[in-house]
Amino acid sequence: MEVKCTLCGRIDKITKIHKDYFKIARENASYVCEMCEKRVRYHAVEFNKPRKPM
Numbered sequence: 326m327e328v329k330c331t332l333c334g335r336i337d338k339i340t341k342i343h344k345d346y347f348k349i350a351r352e353n354a355s356y357v358c359e360m361c362e363k364r365v366r367y368h369a370v371e372f373n374k375p376r377k378p379m
């Protein structure tokens with residue numbers, strides 16, 4: 326199945342072993358590629374860090 330990353334527009338081919346395959350196939354859920362997922366996760370971690378006082 327061909328899916329398009331909602332963040333960078335990259336086209337990926339995923340198979341049934343992909344963790345979100347059924348979610349995307351059934352619910353038409355948005356797909357985020359591995360790279361963007363990592364980036365998003367990284368930013369989420371950064372965001373949750375307490376800010377250093379200036």
Ligand SMILES: [Zn+2]
Pocket residue numbers: 330331332333334335357358359360361362
């Ligand atoms: Zn992407």
